[in-house]
Amino acid sequence: MSARRERSHWGWGWADKWLDRDARAGMGAQVGAMLGFEGLSPEEPAPLDAIELAAPRVDAPEIDAPITAEPAARIRHTYGKSYRDLVRGFAGDYGAAPDLVALPESEEQVARILAWASEARVAVIPFGGGTSVVGGVEAALDRDHRAVLSLDLTRMDRVLEIEESSMSARIQAGARGPRLEEQLAERGLTLRFFPQSFEHSTLGGWIATRAGGHFATVYTHIDDLTLATRTLTPRGPMETRRLPGSGAGPSPDRMVLGSEGTLGVITEGWMQIRPRPTFRATASVRFDDYDKAVHAVRALSQSGLHPSNCRLLDSREAALSFVANDGSSVLVLGFESADHPLEPWMERALELAEDHGGECPDGATYGTAGEKASGGAAGTWKQAFIEAPYLQNTMVSLGVIADTFETAIPWDRFEALHTAVIRNVRDAMKRACGRGSISCRFTHVYPSGPAPYYTFLAPARRGAELEQWAEIKKAASDTLIAHGATITHHHAVGRTHKPWYEAQRPALFGDALAAAKRTLDPKGVMNPGCLI
């Protein structure tokens, strides 16, 4: 039998993908040369067995549910996977570890845990894959609670029911991406929801954070694929009807979507599934002029063609992903269908791109079931996309601040926002770190505007990197809010974005949300300090 593959206790992904010292040093030399950062040399993370934890503040209760205070479990449930989490985990700082970790296997066990926690004044943090990048799973203790319990849903990971005539599946919330897809694949079906964190994140986490997935247009958020939800609140279950549509008042699913563990534990969702695609088409289009590329994407977003992939990489992003190194911006385009060949759609999309100065000298690649249609620049981009989070682990060890932020903005305000973001983040990196680099890609596009996604890299001062990072992050977030953009398109609010979320949402809506929380969670034990 093969050994069980371990996840990294501090960084992104599988532990066996952690590069050795020489490989990281080589990467440091490469990044240093590309960005002009000097003296990058790799350090080692604190080993799991050297991490010291405070004693738990409560004993595990004697209820029928698996609950542990074992140190390794507490360490693995302390943080999500933001840059800030990685830095603290790397340094062995686990002061925020939860006191207990529960691994329920059934709704009955979840209900028992919530009843005990409400009585015992213990904060409960629902934990899916723990890939939050906004402090959504961090066990911050406040004065109203005696202790913190992390509630890991990943043992509830089955596809319970498939209703093929409506293309719907009832899926447990703890299913991670691959587990969920492997069960649907047995019937030739798929959810086709592939966030970059797909391998390690869960359906419940996606619903709780309104995650953004595979499709660059139309079905971008998990919201678009959620037909019904079942949530266990401290007051009892709340289950919605599976309906193709409904005009009956405000939608209860809409309240659960994005609730970030503050109202209850999502245990199941009825999801819109589809046949696996048989036809695929990809192409990459180069532009000398970024503004023209933006106009091309706008035309595409309003054309009704609905490409499944429509990611515009600016010249820096194209260089960092090894897609182009000649100063051009690159549009990665894709179409897919389980029903029809895609030539007419792709040809029209390329025409639109060419109308705006785009060039696609190699033409499009077409593939049918079993064949890949993502060679060339599209394939290179996809590989870089999958590996990027591992690169962030390496950057932390090299002392490079490496983080991303994302937003959405109407087309008419994009240019002003983009100019301000680039200027203000560059200024902040200069102040905090002496220099830095920022790049942009569109992750999703709508007829009314794009969702730009920014990556920044700057040389850190060891030991001061979190203050340096905070200065850059604040400059970015202030700029988004000042220009009428959203503080997040798909990374959620958590604890990190809360001040800017409060500036973004109407104050009265905040009061209504707090009132809903008091109704569903009267003792306030569900993920306190997050979102609300």
Ligand SMILES: Cc1cc2nc3c(=O)[nH]c(=O)nc-3n(C[C@H](O)[C@H](O)[C@H](O)COP(=O)(O)OP(=O)(O)OC[C@H]3O[C@@H](n4cnc5c(N)ncnc54)[C@H](O)[C@@H]3O)c2cc1C
């Ligand atoms: C490298 C990387 C790439 C990423 N790429 C994407 C991307 O492409 N698209 C995207 O949208 N996001 C992305 N993210 C962010 C993150 O993966 C998403 O927010 C994801 O939805 C979190 O899922 P999770 O299962 O890991 O949830 P967790 O991180 O465990 O939890 C996230 C929040 O949801 C709550 N929660 C989790 N499960 C439940 C439940 N069953 N019931 C109630 N509340 C629950 C938690 O309390 C917490 O507030 C990325 C993150 C990383 C580190």
